[in-house]
Amino acid sequence: xxxxxxxxxxxxxxxxxxxxxxxxxxxxxxxxxxxxxxxxxxxxxxxxxxxxxxxxxxxxxxxxxxxxxxxxxxxxxxxxxxxxxxxxxxxxxxxxxxxxxxxxxxxxxxxxxxxxxxxxxxxxxxxxxxxxxxxxxxxxxxxxxxxxxxxxxxxxxxxxxxxxxxxxxxxxxxxxxxxxxxxxxxxxxxxxxxxxxxxxxxxxxxxxxxxxxxxxxxxxxxxxxxxxxxxxxxxxxxxxxxxxxxxxxxxxxxxxxxxxxxxxxxxxxxxxxxxxxxxxxxxxxxxxxxxxxxxxxxxxxxxxxxxxxxxxxxxxxxxxxxx
Amino acid sequence: xxxxxxxxxxxxxxxxxxxxxxxxxxxxxxxxxxxxxxxxxxxxxxxxxxxxxxxxxxxxxxxxxxxxxxxxxxxxxxxxxxxxxxxxxxxxxxxxxxxxxxxxxxxxxxxxxxxxxxxxxxxxxxxxxxxxxxxxxxxxxxxxxxxxxxxxxxxxxxxxxxxxxxxxxxxxxxxxxxxxxxxxxxxxxxxxxxxxxxxxxxxxxxxxxxxxxxxxxxxxxxxxxxxxxxxxxxxxxxxxxxxxxxxxxxxxxxxxxxxxxxxxxxxxxxxxxxxxxxxxxxxxxxxxxxxxxxxxxxxxxxxxxxxxxxxxxxxxxxxxxxxxxxxxxxxxxxxxxxxxxxxxxxxxxxxxxxxxxxxxxxxxxxxxxxxxxxxxxxxxxxxxxxxxxxxxxxxxxxxxxxxxxxxxxxxxxxxxxxxxxxxxxxxxxxxxxxxxxxxxxxxxxxxxxxxxxxxxxxxxxxxxxxxxxxxxxxxxxxxxxxxxxxxxxxxxxxxxxxxxxxxxxxxxxxxxxxxxxxxxxxxxxxxxxxxxxxxxx
Ligand code: HEM
Numbered sequence: 001x002x003x004x005x006x007x008x009x010x011x012x013x014x015x016x017x018x019x020x021x022x023x024x025x026x027x028x029x030x031x032x033x034x035x036x037x038x039x040x041x042x043x044x045x046x047x048x049x050x051x052x053x054x055x056x057x058x059x060x061x062x063x064x065x066x067x068x069x070x071x072x073x074x075x076x077x078x079x080x081x082x083x084x085x086x087x088x089x090x091x092x093x094x095x096x097x098x099x100x101x102x103x104x105x106x107x108x109x110x111x112x113x114x115x116x117x118x119x120x121x122x123x124x125x126x127x128x129x130x131x132x133x134x135x136x137x138x139x140x141x142x143x144x145x146x147x148x149x150x151x152x153x154x155x156x157x158x159x160x161x162x163x164x165x166x167x168x169x170x171x172x173x174x175x176x177x178x179x180x181x182x183x184x185x186x187x188x189x190x191x192x193x194x195x196x197x198x199x200x201x202x203x204x205x206x207x208x209x210x211x212x213x214x215x216x217x218x219x220x221x222x223x224x225x226x227x228x229x230x231x232x233x234x235x236x237x238x239x240x241x242x243x244x245x246x247x248x249x250x251x252x253x254x255x256x257x258x259x260x261x262x263x264x265x266x267x268x269x270x271x272x273x274x275x276x277x278x279x280x281x282x283x284x285x286x287x288x289x290x291x292x293x294x295x296x297x298x299x300x301x302x303x304x305x306x307x308x309x310x311x312x313x314x315x316x317x318x319x320x321x322x323x
Numbered sequence: 324x325x326x327x328x329x330x331x332x333x334x335x336x337x338x339x340x341x342x343x344x345x346x347x348x349x350x351x352x353x354x355x356x357x358x359x360x361x362x363x364x365x366x367x368x369x370x371x372x373x374x375x376x377x378x379x380x381x382x383x384x385x386x387x388x389x390x391x392x393x394x395x396x397x398x399x400x401x402x403x404x405x406x407x408x409x410x411x412x413x414x415x416x417x418x419x420x421x422x423x424x425x426x427x428x429x430x431x432x433x434x435x436x437x438x439x440x441x442x443x444x445x446x447x448x449x450x451x452x453x454x455x456x457x458x459x460x461x462x463x464x465x466x467x468x469x470x471x472x473x474x475x476x477x478x479x480x481x482x483x484x485x486x487x488x489x490x491x492x493x494x495x496x497x498x499x500x501x502x503x504x505x506x507x508x509x510x511x512x513x514x515x516x517x518x519x520x521x522x523x524x525x526x527x528x529x530x531x532x533x534x535x536x537x538x539x540x541x542x543x544x545x546x547x548x549x550x551x552x553x554x555x556x557x558x559x560x561x562x563x564x565x566x567x568x569x570x571x572x573x574x575x576x577x578x579x580x581x582x583x584x585x586x587x588x589x590x591x592x593x594x595x596x597x598x599x600x601x602x603x604x605x606x607x608x609x610x611x612x613x614x615x616x617x618x619x620x621x622x623x624x625x626x627x628x629x630x631x632x633x634x635x636x637x638x639x640x641x642x643x644x645x646x647x648x649x650x651x652x653x654x655x656x657x658x659x660x661x662x663x664x665x666x667x668x669x670x671x672x673x674x675x676x677x678x679x680x681x682x683x684x685x686x687x688x689x690x691x692x693x694x695x696x697x698x699x700x701x702x703x704x705x706x707x708x709x710x711x712x713x714x715x716x717x718x719x720x721x722x723x724x725x726x727x728x729x730x731x732x733x734x735x736x737x738x739x740x741x742x743x744x745x746x747x748x749x750x751x752x753x754x755x756x757x758x759x760x761x762x763x764x765x766x767x768x769x770x771x772x773x774x775x776x777x778x779x780x781x782x783x784x785x786x787x788x789x790x791x792x793x794x795x796x797x798x799x800x801x802x803x804x805x806x807x808x809x810x811x812x813x814x815x816x817x818x819x820x821x822x823x824x825x826x827x828x829x830x831x832x833x834x835x836x837x838x839x840x841x842x843x844x845x846x847x848x849x850x851x852x853x854x855x856x857x858x859x860x
Binding site: 156158163164166233234236237240241244247248249251252253254255256257258259260261262265266268269272273275276279280282283285286301309 | 361362364365368369371372375376378379380383385386414526535584586588589611612613614621623625775777779782785786789790792793796797800
């Protein structure tokens with residue numbers, strides 16, 4: 001089983017091209033955010049909040065003009081970037097004759113792809129949320145650049161321990177959950193910004209300039225809040241399944257389904273934090289900003305598990321493995 | 324909105340200020356209510372997450388004892404303090420147990436009343452129509468050229484088709500319809516939380532009654548499932564030596580397939596095993612990710628390595644032939660391994676005689692030979708070689724202190740009772756002659772595998788509980804609890820029943836918070852109510 005080098009190189013090119021596409025997308029969305037639909041938020045936010053819907057129900061055509069054209073450009077670039085990422089992962093998988101999520105680089109790329117696809121689905125459902133694409137794509141570009149520079153690993157076959165269909169199931173579901181949780185994280189940050197803006201406006205107090213600038217164009221807080229909840233509600237069962245699948249695989253591979261290995265422990269921590277978030281939303285006195293902060297914490301745990309546990313703690317592990 | 328309209332959730336009502344009373348029963352009740360409140364569950368969940376953090380960042384005895392020792396050596400001041408708080412045994416510490424036991428109790432205290440409430444709720448008809456439908460989050464009105472009863476019939480058909488539970492009530496000329504759906508949400512939520520209890524119970528049961536042993540086995544030898552044979556062994560307090568399922572296994576052959584770039588592609592340990600002494604033997608190809616499962620026990624392949632073989636010939640002609648000892652891989656990619664051979668007293672030796680000990684470094688494929696350091700370039704045994712250092716003196720086996728079988732006791736060397744006498748690099752068939760005439764000959768190698776045998780009687784319970792949890796979770800997050808009410812009243816109340824052919828219909832809908840999409844569903848329902856003809860299905 002030899003790695004097909006030309007395909008692997010093609011995969012790398014597609015990866016780089018996707019970063020370029022997303023970057024142009026950022027420019028498009030940022031343009032729309034800056035120029036598009038002056039005043040439309042104020043007009044629609046009241047009905048949206050009152051309706052108790054997700055914005056899907058109160059969709060009205062957005063203003064036409066330069067802003068909108070830039071928004072469409074952003075959207076087109078997002079779709080293009082996602083397609084390039086799919087190609088990049090597919091080539092890698094074919095080149096190394098395995099599923100393309102065998103190392104941290106591939107994991108990060110695939111998770112980000114899930115985030116982008118979830119965002120596209122969101123925009124499909126509620127076109128007027130399109131302009132928040134700028135807040136999705138900026139971190140996406142950062143993550144991809146980071147993955148390409150720091151996490152990059154050559155397309156290589158997997159070691160025997162990873163050759164199991166549980167790898168396909170377990171890692172794929174972790175990737176989906178991570179990607180969805182990341183979208184939820186972005187939405188929650190936007191919610192907190194909007195919330196802060198609304199509060200300052202209501203109290204007539206001052207606010208940081210960034211919030212004063214960004215705030216009025218953000219979707220209404222209630223919608224952002226509901227969307228971050230629904231993304232978690234979608235991702236949480238998938239993550240639960242991923243942890244269970246991981247335990248089943250660990251039982252077959254390592255002889256126990258649970259062993260408090262740091263990776264497992266942090267998966268549990270993240271799971272507990274998201275369970276906290278779901279609880280908080282149903283607990284008086286915890287709804288809103290407090291619950292949103294728990295959502296941020298949940299994503300922090302996911303990231304910690306991915307970056308720190310893989311690179312620092314596992315690194316220590318192999319270091320001290322030298323007796 | 325939830326203040327004016329009846330709650331749709333059977334979640335416990337948040338604890339309000341409780342009237343103070345100092346009777347013991349009241350105190351207990353107050354604490355119980357506090358413990359089983361949502362807020363406490365929230366805090367406990369969070370505490371559990373926080374409590375797990377040190378267990379993942381500090382070395383843990385249950386995972387790696389030597390890392391803990393290294394930590395003690397590096398932080399001589401801090402480590403004992405951390406140890407006092409059981410920071411190196413977090414997951415078996417009393418404070419960790421306290422948190423999850425409280426959560427466990429809180430969970431039960433939460434499930435029981437909610438199950439009762441939900442059971443009652445499912446047996447009650449949907450509640451009557453609220454007086455002010457237009458105050459509901461979803462409200463609509465329309466008129467139809469039908470009698471109130473006919474409109475209600477049509478609406479009932481629509482709702483029943485959508486699997487709503489429907490009740491009709493007649494108040495004078497007015498017909499009211501109440502409908503509700505989404506009971507599965509609460510059932511799923513209860514199933515999820517109950518399964519969580521079952522999962523924890525299964526986990527505890529397995530820990531208390533299970534055991535786990537590991538052993539290194541060389542090609543051509545075997546082991547039986549008994550406490551004494553294992554290199555390391557761990558058992559739950561209720562697992563007794565007599566309970567061990569009989570099993571004996573022999574390693575016939577071990578092989579590794581490699582990719583071109585030397586990534587291991589497949590490990591295969593060809594085993595034969597018997598379930599009872601002298602019983603029929605079966606063959607099993609043991610691989611990574613595919614343990615041998617039989618009768619509640621599981622046998623795993625967890626590692627592999629080489630055991631160099633030596634023959635020692637003493638000056639008096641006495642011999643140890645073909646002795647081997649497992650060497651431990653230091654580098655997984657090349658399988659360069661280290662180990663120590665502690666020779667027992669030679670045949671006919673007296674009490675004061677010196678013992679021989681060999682420290683060795685084994686490489687499966689040596690790149691260079693001679694006096695230089697051995698370098699391993701390939702995990703496959705293409706050109707095996709060992710570098711050995713021979714010691715003479717007292718190994719210290721009889722000192723009573725526990726010894727690492729894979730290393731010499733360095734204190735014996737420091738004390739000068741074990742002295743280095745010679746060293747050399749050997750290829751297969753070569754030998755080293757010590758100054759006293761003893762000859763050490765490198766004969767080759769055997770492969771060994773590390774096996775782990777586990778028994779966990781709680782495993783199946785945990786698996787089933789997780790499946791139920793997942794199912795319950797999906798129901799609880801996907802199913803939406805909703806109520807719809809219709810009030811159908813004659814447009815012209817004075818006209819009597821027969822003449823009332825025009826009806827004013829008020830519709831109201833209530834969704835639990837967080838159930839987006841209801842307004843469009845509601846609009847679709849209202850549209851159907853206003854168009855559907857009774858009897859036309
Ligand atoms: C290990 C402990 C627990 C975990 C992992 C957990 C997890 C969850 C999850 C994921 C949900 C979300 C389902 C939904 O939103 O419908 C939920 C809901 C809920 N949990 Fe727990 N839970 C735990 C303990 C408890 C305890 C101790 C209580 C009781 C005080 C409790 C009461 C509830 C209630 C009332 C809901 C429904 C919330 C709502 O109405 O939306 N949970 N739980």
